[in-house]
Structures are given as C-alpha cells and as structure tokens.
Amino acid sequence: xxxxxxxxxxxxxxxxxxxxxxxxxxxxxxxxxxxxxxxxxxxxxxxxxxxxxxxxxxxxxxxxxxxxxxxxxxxxxxxxxxxxxxxxxxxxxxxxxxxxxxxxxxxxxxxxxxxxxxxxxxxxxxxxxxxxxxxxxxxxxxxxxxxxxxxxxxxxxxxxxxxxxxxxxxxxxxxxxxxxxxxxxxxxxxxxxxxxxxxxxxxxxxxxxxxxxxxxxxxxxxxxxxxxxxxxxxxxxxxxxxxxxxxxxxxxxxxxxxxxxxxxxxxxxxxxxxxxxxxxxxxxxxxxxxxxxxxxxxxxxxxxxxxxxxxxxxxxxxxxxxxxxxxxxxxxxxxxxxxxxxxxxxxxxxxxxxxxxxxxxxxxxxxxxxxxxxxxxxxxxxx
Amino acid sequence: xxxxxxxxxxxxxxxxxxxxxxxxxxxxxxxxxxxxxxxxxxxxxxxxxxxxxxxxxxxxxxxxxxxxxxxxxxxxxxxxxxxxxxxxxxxxxxxxxxxxxxxxxxxxxxxxxxxxxxxxxxxxxxxxxxxxxxxxxxxxxxxxxxxxxxxxxxxxxxxxxxxxxxxxxxxxxxxxxxxxxxxxxxxxxxxxxxxxxxxxxxxxxxxxxxxxxxxxxxxxxxxxxxxxxxxxxxxxxxxxxxxxxxxxxxxxxxxxxxxxxxxxxxxxxxxxxxxxxxxxxxxxxxxxxxxxxxxxxxxxxxxxxxxxxxxxxxxxxxxxxxxxxxxxxxxxxxxxxxxxxxxxxxxxxxxxxxxxxxxxxxxxxxxxxxxxxxxxxxxxxxxxxxxxxxxxxxxxxxxxxxxxxxxxxxxxxxxxxxxxxxxxxxxxxxxxxxxxxxxxxxxxxxxxxxxxxxxxxxxxxxxxxxxxxxxxxxxxxxxxx
Numbered sequence: 032x033x034x035x036x037x038x039x040x041x042x043x044x045x046x047x048x049x050x051x052x053x054x055x056x057x058x059x060x061x062x063x064x065x066x067x068x069x070x071x072x073x074x075x076x077x078x079x080x081x082x083x084x085x086x087x088x089x090x091x092x093x094x095x096x097x098x099x100x101x102x103x104x105x106x107x108x109x110x111x112x113x114x115x116x117x118x119x120x121x122x123x124x125x126x127x128x129x130x131x132x133x134x135x136x137x138x139x140x141x142x143x144x145x146x147x148x149x150x151x152x153x154x155x156x157x158x159x160x161x162x163x164x165x166x167x168x169x170x171x172x173x174x175x176x177x178x179x180x181x182x183x184x185x186x187x188x189x190x191x192x193x194x195x196x197x198x199x200x201x202x203x204x205x206x207x208x209x210x211x212x213x214x215x216x217x218x219x220x221x222x223x224x225x226x227x228x229x230x231x232x233x234x235x236x237x238x239x240x241x242x243x244x245x246x247x248x249x250x251x252x253x254x255x256x257x258x259x260x261x262x263x264x265x266x267x268x269x270x271x272x273x274x275x276x277x278x279x280x281x282x283x284x285x286x287x288x289x290x291x292x293x294x295x296x297x298x299x300x301x302x303x304x305x306x307x308x309x310x311x312x313x314x315x316x317x318x319x320x321x322x323x324x325x326x327x328x329x330x331x332x333x334x335x336x337x338x339x340x341x342x343x344x345x346x347x348x349x350x351x352x353x354x355x356x357x358x359x360x361x362x363x364x365x366x367x368x369x370x371x372x373x374x375x376x377x378x379x380x381x382x383x384x385x386x387x388x389x390x391x392x393x394x395x396x397x398x399x400x401x402x403x404x405x406x407x408x409x410x411x412x413x414x
Numbered sequence: 415x416x417x418x419x420x421x422x423x424x425x426x427x428x429x430x431x432x433x434x435x436x437x438x439x440x441x442x443x444x445x446x447x448x449x450x451x452x453x454x455x456x457x458x459x460x461x462x463x464x465x466x467x468x469x470x471x472x473x474x475x476x477x478x479x480x481x482x483x484x485x486x487x488x489x490x491x492x493x494x495x496x497x498x499x500x501x502x503x504x505x506x507x508x509x510x511x512x513x514x515x516x517x518x519x520x521x522x523x524x525x526x527x528x529x530x531x532x533x534x535x536x537x538x539x540x541x542x543x544x545x546x547x548x549x550x551x552x553x554x555x556x557x558x559x560x561x562x563x564x565x566x567x568x569x570x571x572x573x574x575x576x577x578x579x580x581x582x583x584x585x586x587x588x589x590x591x592x593x594x595x596x597x598x599x600x601x602x603x604x605x606x607x608x609x610x611x612x613x614x615x616x617x618x619x620x621x622x623x624x625x626x627x628x629x630x631x632x633x634x635x636x637x638x639x640x641x642x643x644x645x646x647x648x649x650x651x652x653x654x655x656x657x658x659x660x661x662x663x664x665x666x667x668x669x670x671x672x673x674x675x676x677x678x679x680x681x682x683x684x685x686x687x688x689x690x691x692x693x694x695x696x697x698x699x700x701x702x703x704x705x706x707x708x709x710x711x712x713x714x715x716x717x718x719x720x721x722x723x724x725x726x727x728x729x730x731x732x733x734x735x736x737x738x739x740x741x742x743x744x745x746x747x748x749x750x751x752x753x754x755x756x757x758x759x760x761x762x763x764x765x766x767x768x769x770x771x772x773x774x775x776x777x778x779x780x781x782x783x784x785x786x787x788x789x790x791x792x793x794x795x796x797x798x799x800x801x802x803x804x805x806x807x808x809x810x811x812x813x814x815x816x817x818x819x820x821x822x823x824x825x826x827x828x829x830x831x832x833x834x835x836x837x838x839x840x841x842x843x844x845x846x847x848x849x850x851x852x853x854x855x856x857x858x859x860x861x862x863x864x865x866x867x868x869x870x871x872x873x874x875x876x877x878x879x880x881x882x883x884x885x886x887x888x889x890x891x892x893x894x895x
Contacts, residue, residue, distance in 0.1 A: 042770040042826040045457040047761065048496050048537075048562025057539030057561050057756070068470050068515055069444055070452045070497065083451045094446040113761030115768065339547075 032126040032230075033133075034085045040119040041082040050074040050108035050120070053344040060107040060340075062347050062354075062365040071098045074108035074120055081127050091136045099127045100139050101361065103354045104226055105312040105347035128228030138227040139357035145223055146232060153218035153236065154187040155356075163217060166194035172201040176210035181285075182249040182277065183211050184240075184263075186256035187219050188386035196386045199413035200255050200282055207294040211253075214243050220259040222313075225266050227353040234271050237262070241273045251278045253285045255409060257311035257385035258351070261318055281314055282409055283324040283384050290330045300414045302332035307376045309338070309369065309392065310345035311385035324384050324408055331412065336376040338369075346372065348383075350391035366395020373403050380404045382411055430487055434469045434510070437479045442470040442516075453494070453504075453511050458773040459823060459834045460502030460856050465492065465511045472516045474592070474600060474636045481634070482598040484510060484887045492889045493630050495535055495564040499571075500774050501854030503629050503892050512634065514564075521637065523549050527613050528642045529589050534566045534635055538756040541565050545642070552642040553577075555584055556755035558805070566638040571854055572627050574807055574816050576677050576709070576755050577643055579670065582810040583778075585626045589614050589639035593625055596633055596883035604639070612639030624878060629854070630889040632882045646711040648718040649676075651749045654729055655683075655702040656739035659792075662704055663784040663815070665737065668728050669708060670812035674721040677709035678808035679752070682792065685803040685820065689751075689762030693822075695801045704788075706739070707752055763803055769824025773834060775841035775859075776818040778809065779850030787817045787848050791841055795819055798837035799830075817850065860894025867895070 034041070051073055053060045064073035071080060077099060083089045102124060109117045131137030138146065145155035152160045166185065167174055174183065183204060189197040204211045218240055221233035244252060252275065254260050260281045267273040280288075289295045306328065314320045321342045328335050340346040349355075349365025369392060373381045381403050383389055392405045434443045444450075445467050455462040466489070471477045484491045490509030497504045504511070518535030523545075532541065538554070539561025545552050555575025557568060568575075569584040581587055590604025590612040603621045606612040615622050625632055656662055666678045683702040687695050708725060712718035729741055744752075751759050764772045779787055784806065792802040800821055807816040819841050824830040835858070842859045845852050846866070855863050864872060872895045879886075879893070 042824075043765075043768065045764055045770055045772060046497060047457070047560040047764070048498060049560060049761070051562050052537070052539050054561075054758075057537070057543035068442070069449055069468060069513070071446075071449050076452045079452050079455075080448045083448065089447050089451055092447070095448050098448065113758050114765040 032122065032129045034081060034126050034130050037081070037119060037123045037126045038085055040116065040123060041078065041085055043114070043116050044075050044078040045114070046075040046079065048075070049111045049113055052111065053107065053340060054111045056339065056344055058340050058344070060111060060344070060346070062103050062105065062349050063101040063361065066361045066364060067101065072101060077102065077127065078120060078123055081123050091131065091134050093136070096131055096136045096139065099124070099131055100137060100142065100227065100353060101358050102352055103312070103347050103349060104352035106316040107347065110316060110343050125228065129230065132228040138229065138353060141356040142227050142353045145356055146227070146229060149219045149224060149236060150232060154191055155219065155223050156187065156191045158191045163190045164213065166190055166197040167201065167213060169194065170198035170201045172205040174201060174211055174213045176212055179210045179212040179247070180250050181209050181211040182244060182247050182252045183213050184217065184220070184252055184254040184259055185213060186254055186259040186386065188390060189255050192390055193386040193407070196255050196389065196407045196409055199407070199409040202413050203286070203295065203409060207289050212247065212249070214240070214247070216243060220262040222258040222262040222266070223353060225262065225270060226351065230270060237267055237271050237273055241267065241275055245276045249277050251280055251285070253280050253282055255282045255386060255407065257281065257314035258387055261313035264318060281320055281323070281384065283314070283327055284320065286327045286408070286412065287323040290327060295412070297331035298412060298414045301411055303334070304380065305334045305336055305378045306380040306382045306411070307338050307373050307378045308335050308341070309348065309373070309381055309383040309388060310342055311383060311388045312345065312347050312351060314384055315345055316343055327408065328382065328411070333411065336378050338372045338376055340372065348388040348391045349395070350387055355387070355391055362391055363394045363398050366391045367399035370396045370399040370401040370403060374401055378403070380406060382406055382408050384408045430489060431467055433483055434467060434480065437476050437483070438469055438471050444468045453497070456497050456499065456502060456505060457771055458500060458502045458856065459771060459831050460505055460858060463505040463507040465506050466508050468511045468513055470513045470516050474594065477512070477594045477634055477636060478598050478600060480510065480512065481594055481596065485597060485885050488885060488887070490887050490890050493534070493634050495567055496537070496560070496562050498560055498563050499854060500776065501629070502856040503854065503889070506889070517636065520544050523552070523642070524611070525549055525552065527611065528552060529612060529639050530642055531612050531637055531639045532566055533637060534564055536565055537562050538565050538568070542756055551645055553645040554640065554642060555581055555587060557584070558755065558757070558760050560760060561756035565640065566635055569638065569640055570626055570635060571629065574809060578807060578809045579675060579677050579811065581643065584640070587641040588622055588626065589641055591622055591625060591635050592637040593633040593635050596885070596888040606639065624882065629892040631893050632879065632888060647713045648715060649709065649711040649753065651744055651753050652708045652710065652722070652725060653742055653744045654706040654708070654739050655742050656704040656706055656737070657702060658738050659703050659785050659788050661737055661785065662706055663781050665706060665728070665732050666808040666815070667781065667812045668732065669725065670808060672724050672728060674710060674724050675708045676711050678706070678812070680704050680706045680806045682788070682802050682804040684801050685763060685805055688766040688801055688803045688822070689759070693767045693801055709753065763820065764822055766801060766803065766822040767824050767830070769822065769826060769830065771823040771825035771831070771834070772821065773823070773838065774818050774820045775838050775845065775852060776816065776854060777845040777850040777852045778814050779817045779845060779848060781808070781812055781815045783848040783850065784815050784817065787845065787850065790844055791817065791819050794837060794840045794844060795821070798833050798840070800834070800837060817845065855894070857891050857894050864895040
C-alpha cells in the first residue's frame with residue numbers, strides 16, 4: 032500500500048484529539064502518545080506526517096521511522112474518531128509503514144531481525160523450526176486424529192514462548208473429546224510482517240499455511256492467539272487475497288461452543304473465583320470478539336470484575352505492531368499501566384486470551400511490582 | 415508591543431536545544447523536522463508557522479528555568495496543550511513551543527467548597543471522567559469543543575460553556591491561579607495567595623485579569639482553581655423550531671428572567687443539517703430557520719415539571735405575540751448530542767466539507783444585536799460559498815450572547831482556504847460594526863479588533879504587557895495592539 036492510495040485522506044484529520052482518549056470514559060487510549068508525549072506519536076500526528084511526506088514538505092528519516100513504527104496498531108484511535116477518517120486511519124498507517132519499507136527506512140532494526148527469522152525459521156524468535164511442535168510432546172496429548180474435525184493452530188508465541196497455553200488448549204480439547212490435529216509444518220501466520228509493512232513477506236508464510244490448512248479437510252481451525260486469529264479472519268482474504276476454507280474460531284469462541292454443548296465441565300477449582308479480563312486488541316477491537324471469553328468465564332462460575340477500560344475501550348497491552356521488538360521499554364511500561372489498572376479492581380488474577388498479551392503483561396507485572404497472577408483463559412479452564 | 419531582535423534562523427542553535435535538554439531531559443526536547451511540521455499548523459486556515467524547538471516540561475521549576483533561558487536567549491515561548499485553538503494561538507514562527515501535556519494532574523477536588531485545582535494539561539474529558547467517577551455530584555461548564563482540550567486554557571481564554579447562562583463565561587469560574595511570569599518568577603493569584611484554600615479571587619486585588627483574555631501572552635498558568643457546579647438529578651432538553659430569525663432574543667430574555675433554564679442554545683437549522691448532510695446543503699422552503707434549544711434541570715421532580723410548565727407558558731405567550739415557532743420533540747440520541755458534554759456535536763458538523771479544516775468567527779455580542787448579526791452573518795456566509803452553520807448561546811442571564819459563525823472548509827483546496835479567510839474578514843467587520851467583540855482572534859484579524867479601540871485602553875494594555883514581559887518573549891504577535 033502506498034501513500035498515493037490514501038492521499039485523499041491525508042488532509043482530512045482535524046487533530047481534534049479524540050484519538051488520544053477513549054470516548055465516553057475519556058481515559059488515555061494511545062500507548063505511544065502516552066509514552067512519548069509529542070504530538071507526532073499520536074495518530075493525528077502520524078497522519079499529518081503522512082501528509083507532509085506526500086506533499087514533499089519533509090523527507091523520510093530515521094526519526095520519522097521511529098514515530099511510524101512506535102504504534103502498536105491497537106485501533107483505539109479508530110474507535111474514538113468521530114469523523115469519516117476513522118475508517119481510514121489504519122490504512123494510512125499501513126501505507127506509511129509499507130512506504131517506509133519500500134524506501135529503505137523500515138522496518139526498525141530489531142524488526143528486521145524478526146523478519147529474517149520468520150523467513151528462515153518461520154517464527155520471529157529465531158528458534159529452530161524443528162522445535163516448533165515440542166510443546167505438544169510435553170503436553171501429554173496426542174493430536175493425531177484419524178478423522179479430525181478441528182485443526183489447532185498454536186502460533187509462534189504459544190509454541191516457543193508460552194507453551195503452557197498451547198498445552199492447556201490441547202488438554203482441554205482432548206478432555207472434550209475433540210478430534211483435533213496440529214499442522215505438521217506450521218509456519219508463522221505472518222501477522223508480525225503484515226503489521227510492519229511487509230506484505231509480500233507475509234504472503235509467503237500465509238500461502239504455505241493456507242495450502243496445508245485447506246488440504247487438512249477439517250471443518251474448523253481454532254487458535255489461541257488473537258494475532259493469528261485476526262490474520263486468518265481478516266488479513267488473509269482482505270490483504271493477501273487468500274481464502275481459508277474452514278471456519279476460523281478463536282479458542283474462546285470454541286470453548287463457548289463446547290460449554291453450550293456441555294462437552295466440557297467447569298473445573299471446581301475456579302468456581303467463585305474473581306478475575307479481571309484483558310481484551311486483546313486483535314480479538315476485541317479488531318474482530319469484535321468481546322462476549323465469548325466473558326461468557327466462558329461466567330459459565331464456569333468465574334466472576335469477571337471489569338477494569339475501567341474494557342471491551343472497545345480496552346487499554347492495549349503494549350506489545351503489538353512490532354513494538355515489543357523495537358520499543359520494549361514502551362511495551363513494558365504500557366503493560367505496567369495495565370497491571371496497575373488491574374490492581375484497582377481488587378482481584379488477584381488477570382485473564383487474557385492471547386499469548387502475546389500474556390507475555391508482555393507478565394513483563395508489565397514485574398515492572399509494576401504487581402502481585403496479580405497473569406494467565407490465559409485456557410489455563411483457567413485447564414485447572 | 416515591544417519587539418526585540420528575534421533569532422531569525424530556522425534551525426535552533428545547538429546551545430538552546432542542549433540547554434532545554436538539560437532542563438527537561440533530551441527525550442522531551444525535539445527539533446526533528448517532522449515534529450516541527452506537526453506543530454506548525456492546526457485545523458484553522460491560519461498560515462503554517464514552524465517553531466524552532468518543542469520542549470515538554472513536567473513541573474513548575476522546569477517551566478521557570480525555560481522562561482529564564484528564553485529571556486536570556488531572547489527566544490519566544492508559545493504554550494501548547496491540544497493545539498485545537500480556533501484562533502491559531504499556538505502557531506508560532508520560530509521560538510519554543512512549550513507543550514504542557516505532561517502537566518495533567520487533577521491536584522485536588524474540594525467537594526464541599528466545590529472547586530478543583532488542575533494543571534494546564536487537564537482536559538475537559540479528563541475532568542468530566544474524574545468527576546463522574548469520584549465526585550458524581552459535581553460538574554463543570556463544558557464548551558462544545560472536543561473533550562481533548564484544556565479546561566484551564568478555556569477559562570483563561572474566556573470561553574463559553576453549557577452553564578454560561580447562569581455562570582457567565584468560564585473565566586468567571588476561575589478561583590485562582592499559579593503562574594510563571596514572563597520573567598520567570600512564580601506568583602499565586604486569588605485566595606490561594608493567602609490561604610490554603612483556592613476558593614475565590616475575592617476579596618483581594620483581582621490580578622487574574624492580568625492573565626485572562628491575554629491569549630497566552632502574559633505568563634504561563636501552571637495551576638488553576640475552577641469552581642465546580644452541582645450536577646442535578648433531572649435534566650432534559652427542549653426544542654422550539656422557529657421559522658424565522660426575527661425575535662429569538664425575546665424568547666431567550668423571557669426564559670432567562672424566569673430563571674428556569676441552565677442553558678439556552680439557539681442554532682441555525684443548517685448547523686443541525688450539517689451534522690447529517692454533507693456540503694452543499696439544498697435549501698427547502700418552509701424549513702425551520704433557527705432551532706432554539708433550552709436545557710432545564712432540577713433536583714426535585716416537582717421543580718422540574720414546574721419549570722417545564724413555565725417554559726411552555728412562555729413559548730405560548732411569545733407565539734401569541736407573533737413568534738413563528740413551535741415546540742417539537744427531540745429523540746433521545748439527538749438530545750444526548752446537545753446535553754452530553756464534553757460531547758460529539760462538533761464532530762458531526764466539523765467534517766461538513768470533508769476537508770480537514772474548520773475555523774470560525776466567534777463573538778460575544780449584546781443580545782439586542784443577536785437577530786441582525788445572525789441575518790447579516792448568514793448572508794455573508796452564503797455569499798462566500800459556505801453553509802450558514804451558526805451557533806449561538808445566551809450568556810450571563812441573557813445580558814449578552816454568543817454569535818459564532820462556524821466555517822468547515824477544505825484545507826486541500828487553496829480556493830476554499832482563500833474563501834474562508836475572506837469570509838472571516840467580513841464576518842469580523844460585521845460583529846464589530848454591531849458592537850460585538852470577537853474572541854480568540856487570529857492575528858490575521860487582530861488589527862480589525864483593535865483599530866477603533868479606546869486609545870487609553872490600548873495604552874494600558876501595552877503598559878501591562880511591557881511590565882510583565884519586558885523582553886516580549888511570551889507568545890508574541892497574538893494580541894495585535
């Protein structure tokens with residue numbers, strides 16, 4: 032995507048400031064703006080930078096790259112924007128990132144490293160591709176069904192950094208009698224590449240996954256990762272022109288279905304537990320999946336005490352959009368603010384539904400010296 | 415105004431940048447080209463002006479150091495919070511933009527004495543969010559501006575709010591200030607200079623007037639105390655549709671004298687239509703000309719119903735006297751648009767021309783000139799190719815009124831930019847001819863405001879400015895006298 036494709040929108044931002052706060056509750060909404068403070072780190076500032084670049088008032092530079100890539104792409108700005116710009120601000124940022132890459136000014140150095148890792152090892156963590164299914168071996172669950180109905184897509188973070196999430200998911204599926212498989216050769220969904228303006232590189236990953244998934248013959252693909260979920264349900268078709276044949280569900284949606292069908296029981300250990308829930312941006316704001324995780328917890332006797340900023344007004348964990356790699360301090364400080372907010376609910380457990388959120392929120396908990404336990408919803412149910 | 419020899423170079427000296435970095439930290443200073451560009455313009459049609467450097471202080475001591483540095487370097491300072499000002503008051507050619515966003519603490523809310531002490535970076539949205547959560551019986555007088563605009567700055571600029579019918583412009587709600595003077599000293603104004611309570615500007619010499627209405631040219635307010643107001647239990651909006659603009663001031667005056675309303679906000683029907691329809695608006699005969707909104711509130715249901723009855727009686731009486739208008743029902747969503755402030759009304763019409771630009775000629779005008787100002791202003795707007803989107807408000811018991819000609823325009827179209835500038839000149843002249851005063855005047859139009867002013871007034875203003883700001887560093891050029 033180029034700036035030319037969005038040129039009709041570059042002058043349409045008024046810098047009214049709505050993108051700086053959540054509408055209605057008027058609490059801060061922009062992680063990079065709150066961290067760096069300058070106007071250029073807020074969405075309106077980036078749009079005006081885009082306008083200045085397109086009008087050739089300024090030229091690409093490392094400092095511009097920094098501002099463009101310091102955004103987690105959480106989408107809070109689009110939710111609060113009250114003019115037609117709201118439907119185009121994400122496109123403008125994507126165009127800026129793609130242009131930065133095309134002009135040789137992006138992505139950030141640390142993001143280039145994960146790009147190379149994905150291209151070589153099909154994961155952003157520079158871990159061996161062969162080790163990807165290791166989590167399954169230690170889960171004690173077999174995922175080799177003869178007539179599988181479900182394909183579980185673990186994703187990179189669950190496979191390499193938060194294997195407890197993948198294990199817990201597999202255990203729940205196994206207990207529920209779900210005939211599921213995992214891909215023999217699962218690659219990165221491509222989301223980190225898409226988010227950093229590298230659409231062509233993302234397509235290579237996606238094409239591989241689409242071929243294998245469509246060949247599998249399953250009716251349903253389930254993933255624990257909000258990022259993978261968003262990539263499958265939105266980006267593969269809209270941005271890459273690829274069609275996944277099975278139904279795509281996030282694990283929370285699948286769990287809701289299992290509970291409704293009484294295929295799983297609520298663990299007695301969690302009945303009456305009070306938790307707070309962090310809406311992952313890719314699941315919530317981007318794909319409007321707010322109720323299934325809440326319904327799952329309610330059905331299992333867990334009481335959700337909402338944070339002030341929840342659902343479409345959820346504060347981002349701080350790690351998306353390539354920010355965790357290139358701006359780790361910002362990511363951790365953003366997560367720390369979320370943990371402070373969680374503490375205000377008075378609960379002892381924060382539940383989320385994305386391994387990348389959990390990963391960064393744990394770092395945030397350390398930063399904030401928070402005693403709140405951070406777990407994924409599947410870990411809650413696997414107790 | 416005294417001018418000194420400004421640093422004319424567009425690249426700020428490394429010495430100044432380093433000196434600022436030593437005060438606020440290098441991560442809070444920027445001379446990046448893209449930052450200077452982002453701060454160089456705003457949503458108005460005023461010319462882009464590129465500052466030399468942006469600095470973001472965190473506390474009073476840092477501001478004082480920056481001010482002393484600016485005096486030493488003879489470098490101008492322009493305070494900035496949201497940059498959404500319709501007068502282009504944060505645009506500056508060269509100098510330091512002092513972005514005060516980091517100073518955004520609500521320091522205290524005294525619920526019984528009903529005031530709050532806030533820093534300049536506290537926005538209306540932030541204030542209302544905090545009040546609703548922690549002090550739900552209290553509210554402020556909110557303007558129709560975006561939620562992300564500074565509450566303290568609005569009071570210093572004598573802005574209007576939705577309780578201005580009872581409490582006048584928001585400057586009247588200012589109880590006290592802490593300011594850094596243009597020479598770097600710190601001063602407290604009001605009861606806070608004597609007492610630990612920031613409850614009033616009286617009964618002391620009222621020096622707040624040295625900082626109110628000066629468009630950021632006499633100092634930097636680092637704290638302000640603003641009065642909070644009671645949030646009533648019952649509150650609702652009533653609408654009268656008027657078929658002409660002949661006598662809506664009579665209605666406002668009668669409602670004010672009956673003391674039944676907390677807000678009277680007439681607006682052109684086209685302002686309402688611009689919230690739904692894009693430019694150009696087709697004109698249909700028989701439409702309303704003005705929609706006259708009245709907000710009534712009370713704590714007791716009896717009182718609320720009685721006020722409603724009185725309003726209906728007044729309307730009937732005015733109809734009997736020839737007012738061509740009728741009461742009509744407003745649906746819940748549209749009521750919220752008017753009632754819920756900080757709110758989204760402005761966003762509904764700001765994009766009317768889909769152009770990323772909006773400005774206005776806003777004025778305070780004697781209420782006896784309301785209708786004529788409306789009618790002639792409407793013609794000027796139409797003649798220049800703009801929809802006549804006009805907002806009004808009765809102020810201070812209808813002693814005077816707001817007449818605001820709102821001009822969404824297309825920033826990407828030089829012709830439209832030229833049209834809006836010309837339109838603004840004519841509207842400004844109209845207001846002044848009718849005896850009104852334009853507010854938040856951009857410097858491009860400031861000369862018009864002052865050219866017929868009392869020479870003694872101007873002389874006094876100049877003396878005060880020179881006394882406070884001998885080097886002329888504070889936001890120069892924004893007063894134009």
